[in-house]
Amino acid sequence: MLQDIRDKSQGIVVKIIVGFIVVTFALFGVEALVKSFTSTDKVAKVDGTDITRAQMLQQADLQRRQLIAMSNGHVNPAMLQENVLQKNALNELIQGALIDNQIASLKLGVSDGQVNSYLLQNPQFQTDGKFDQTKYVNFIRTLGFTPLAFKNRVRESILSQQLERGVVNSDFVLPYQVDSIAQLQSQERSFDYVKFSLADQSEKTRVTDKELKAYYDEHKNEFKTPEQVKINYVELTAADFANKVKVTNEDLQEAYKAFVAGLPKEERKASHILIDNTHTEKQAKAILDKIKAQLAKGVSFADLAKEYSDDIGSKKKGGELGYITQGTMVKPFEDALFSMKKGQVKEVKTKFGWHLIKLEAIKDPKVPSLADKKAALEKQIVAKKAQEALFAAHENISDLAYASDQLKPLANEYGVKVQTSNYFSRDGGNNAITSNASVISAAFGDTVLKDGQNSDLIDLGGNKVVVIHLADHKPESVQSFEQAKKEVTSKLVQSKAEAAIMAQAKAAETAPSTKWTSVKLAKRGQDEIASLAFTMAQPEGKPVMDIKKLDDGDLVLIRLNKVQAGSDKASDRQEQAYGQYLRETESKMNLTSQNEWLKSKADIETNL
Structure with missing residues (x-):
């Protein structure tokens, strides 16, 4: 095409x-x-508001990107099929239109300032606690948004949250509801049980070739080799651009400055004597003058700190504060300390009172020379520039992929090889390329599979991209009896064994020879069998029996004899947890009810 x-x-x-x-x-x-x-290409109409095919396709693409991003590329490929994405996208757009109409009727609003504040304060867009424009732009680009379109999405999201909070904040939980949950949680049950092992029965089960053939003929559609593809692909990584970038002297200087700026800062070891604000300025000055006079006579600073300082944290240690870096103390104290010479004593006033500060020592950071760091810095610069070069090449890679129905021109352009995968199904293959959800989606998409063209550029993450092309396609096919015999045997043995232990369990219900294991006053969730006993109806006058299936396929016949009502009083922590659980449950139910109510009274037409 x-x-x-x-x-x-x-x-x-x-x-x-x-x-x-x-x-x-x-x-x-x-x-x-x-x-x-x-x-004119409408796929739905909600109360007169059109939803176009373009909107649906854009929403489907957004969903695909979000699924891949959230799962680091390991999403179930079935979730990325176009019909699934488009159906979900249309449902979301219809629900969004209903909510938008409700928001408009309630006259809810959000200012540009609120939107900007949300973006600036979102940790996802911050580096070292500050808004990072590059990180923000890269993020919205991966979702396929322009900055304006993304801000509009954020605005819609904030408005929707306002509507949700209006419903959620109206929910409340009564004390008796919490008590009921507490009583159910502390309920105890007494029962008898007997287990029937599927594994043991499978070991005893025999099947003939005639039975196998009959089972195969009856269940042929269960024994299929799934549709498979083999792809050619060109993978490009940042490393492929490393030999194409140059490191200038200016690059080295900037990198070295950044490296030095990130080194530990100068540290200054200080001691102080604090005369706190319980004294008047006149009293404080008199004490400080007295201390200075004794210092002049040779009395040690540490001894004077122990005698006069009001700082109980450092008083006993002779006023010692240890090593201090800039940005850790109040400004007047810090300004004084970092303007002093070693051994100097200086007086300063802060909000805590009057200080005498002594600078004990200065520890300068060890700064390697540029020559010492040159090789490491060059390596970092090359890696960064190679990443930037790969990102800058995305458009050219996409153009080359589109301009040809082969991968060779793209491979030649960047000096890499066209590689070929093994066959893989829609469940994915066994390497990083063929197990990637985006690759699987593209490989089985119309462009590659039906039209025989190159795929779009696929971002694999980790500074890797790939373009794929179909090498071969194997349609789904029914396996021959010989091909499927091993799987047929496994399924038939399991089926016969399951039927056998079910018959044994039913017979054991009334057999006088049944050997029961008794459990008294089991607590909820104490083990798997007890958990199953808690799913049974309460006995009324006589025991209740039921056959339950365990996680490993075994069956268990349970005879529930007695239910002991819970009486334990919930702790404050439990009450809080039960209350939160009930509120969350009711909130979800109320939101679902609201959405269903909006849908029931709306005029909705769909053309998909």
């Missing part, structure tokens, strides 16, 4: 279309151009 477009791109029809685009763009702007292609 894409090749047909390329082949015919010089035709008169294309020229007319291009002419239309140019004129429309010049006269009315890009918005009119977009509307001319999308306004």
Whole structure:
């Protein structure tokens, strides 16, 4: 399909279309151009508000990107199928339209300042506690947004949260509800049980070839080799650009400055004597003068601190504060300390009172020379520039992938090889490329699988990208009996063993020879069998029996004899947890009810 477009791109029809685009763009702007292609292609209408196919496809693409980002590329490929994404996207857009209408009717609003504040304070967009424009732009780019479009999304999200909080904050929990949960949690149950092992029964189970063939013929569709593809691909990493970047002297100087700035700062060892604010200024000055006079006579600073200082934290240690870096003390104290010479004593006033500070020692950071750090810095600069070069090459890589129906031109452009994968299904392959959800989605997408074209650039993360092309395709096929025999045997043995232990369990319900294991006053969740006993109805006059399945496939016949009502009083911590659980549960139910109510009274049409 894409090749047909390329082949015919010089035709008169294309020229007319291009002419239309140019004129429309010049006269009315890009918005009119977009509307001319999308306004009539509606997939739904909600109370008169149209939802276009373009909106649905954009939302589906956003969902795909979010799924991949949240799962670090290891999302279930079935969740990335176009029909699944589009269906979910349309449902979200319909729900969004309903909420937007509700927000409008309630006249809720959010200012530009609130949106900006949210973005500036979001830790996801910060580096060292400050807003990072580069991080912000890179993030929204991965989601396919422009800054303006993303801010509008944030605005919509804040408005939706306002509506949700209005529902959630109206919920409340009564004390008797918390008490009921506490009583249920402390309930105890007495029961008898007997287990039937699936593994043991499977060991005893025999099947004939005739049974196997009959089972295969009846369940052929269960024994299929899934659809598989083999792909050619070009993988590009930052390392592929390392030999193409240069390190200038200016680069080295900037990197060295940044390195030095990140080294530990100068540290100053200080002691002080504090005369706190319980004294008047006149009293404090008199004490300080007295201390200074004794210092002049040779009395040690430490002894004077022990005698006069009001700082109980350092008094007993002779006023010693240890090593101090800039930014850790109040400003007047710090300014004085970092202006002093070793051994000097200086007086300063702070909000804590009057201090005599003594500078005991200065510890300068050891700064390696540029020559010592040159090799390491060059390596860092090359790595950073190579990453930037790869990112800058994204557009060219995409253009080369689109311009050809082969991978060789792309590989030649960047001096790398075209590689070939093993066959893999929609569940993915066994290496980093073929197990990547985006690669799997592209490999089984129409562009690659049906049209035989190169994929778009796929970002693998970790400074790696890939473009793929179909090498071979194997449709789904039913396995022959011989191919499937091992799996048929396993399934038939399990089926017969399950039927056998179920019959044994049913017979044991009334058999006088059944050997029961008794459990008295079991607590909720103490083990798997006890948990199953707590799923059974309470006995009324006589024991209740039921057959339950364990996680390992074994069956257990449980005879529930007695239910002991809970009486334990919940602790304050438990009451808080139960109350929170009930509030969250009610909030979810109320939000669901609200959404269903909005949907029930809306006029919704869908064309998908």
